[in-house]
Amino acid sequence: AVRDGDEWVINGSKTFITNGLHCGLIVLAAKTDTSKGAKGISLFLVDSSLPGFKKGKGIKKMGQHSNDTAELFFDNLRVPANALLGEENKGFIYLMQELPRERLGLGSQAVGACEGAMAITADYVTQRKAFGSTIAQFQNTRFKMAELRAQLELTKAYLKQCEARFKLGAMTTEEASILKLMSTELQVKLTHECLQLFGGYGYTEEYPISRFFTDARVQTIYAGTSEIMKEVIARGELGR
Numbered sequence: 001a002v003r004d005g006d007e008w009v010i011n012g013s014k015t016f017i018t019n020g021l022h023c024g025l026i027v028l029a030a031k032t033d034t035s036k037g038a039k040g041i042s043l044f045l046v047d048s049s050l051p052g053f054k055k056g057k058g059i060k061k062m063g064q065h066s067n068d069t070a071e072l073f074f075d076n077l078r079v080p081a082n083a084l085l086g087e088e089n090k091g092f093i094y095l096m097q098e099l100p101r102e103r104l105g106l107g108s109q110a111v112g113a114c115e116g117a118m119a120i121t122a123d124y125v126t127q128r129k130a131f132g133s134t135i136a137q138f139q140n141t142r143f144k145m146a147e148l149r150a151q152l153e154l155t156k157a158y159l160k161q162c163e164a165r166f167k168l169g170a171m172t173t174e175e176a177s178i179l180k181l182m183s184t185e186l187q188v189k190l191t192h193e194c195l196q197l198f199g200g201y202g203y204t205e206e207y208p209i210s211r212f213f214t215d216a217r218v219q220t221i222y223a224g225t226s227e228i229m230k231e232v233i234a235r236g237e238l239g240r
């Protein structure tokens with residue numbers, strides 16, 4: 001973004017924007033001082049109907065079809081000076097301040113999805129019969145469900161702790177990263193294990209466990225990948 005009189009002129013693009021096709025107003029992060037790295041980023045509140053604001057085609061994904069993901073393009077997009085959110089060049093700090101809240105939200109989402117997957121799996125395995133008994137009677141099924149329940153309860157306890165600390169304004173970036181890492185990795189593992197218990201039906205779109213499985217996969221990727229979460233946690237543990 002380059003200042004031009006009473007306006008800012010913005011050029012660039014961003015891939016992967018959740019609800020990008022439907023957006024009317026966006027918070028845009030742009031470089032306002034290219035010599036300063038992260039300390040040269042500012043935030044702008046931008047109306048998507050302005051000339052120079054272009055929405056790309058929706059990106060086709062393997063899951064999460066209920067929301068769109070789009071690419072946005074900014075071609076000599078002019079916004080008024082008062083579109084600047086907060087102070088110039090403080091954008092990265094503002095983003096960092098809000099990341100723990102986003103990770104907490106993803107943790108809640110992961111735990112909710114795990115509960116849903118467990119519930120429909122418990123229903124299925126207690127009804128479906130194979131070789132004269134229900135799937136639920138096989139020791140493998142019982143042990144799998146028990147292990148998943150135990151891991152889910154521990155994750156729920158940590159989520160509650162994070163929620164309580166967030167309300168006090170005390171939740172740290174490391175805590176939020178631990179929650180995001182463990183809850184989303186559990187969601188991927190749990191939906192994978194639950195789908196297995198459905199046998200062939202689990203692979204069909206008729207049974208919602210397949211949707212739980214495909215919707216889960218991106219959770220360890222967006223809002224900071226699991227690898228980046230580990231970097232953040234390691235920094236707290238070992239320093240830079």
Ligand SMILES: Cc1cc2nc3c(=O)[nH]c(=O)nc-3n(C[C@H](O)[C@H](O)[C@H](O)COP(=O)(O)OP(=O)(O)OC[C@H]3O[C@@H](n4cnc5c(N)ncnc54)[C@H](O)[C@@H]3O)c2cc1C
Binds near residue numbers: 017018064224
């Ligand atoms: C469906 C969807 C919706 C999204 N919505 C939004 C949105 O609304 N807004 C938004 O801003 N972004 C959004 N994103 C972007 C998302 O946050 C990024 O895709 C994600 O952070 C990973 O970045 P990347 O794709 O550039 O992967 P890369 O950074 O290219 O990573 C590729 C691989 O390298 C690993 N890697 C990268 N750096 C390191 C490192 N230092 N150490 C070890 N491993 C490393 C990663 O963990 C990963 O495994 C969305 C993405 C998807 C798929």
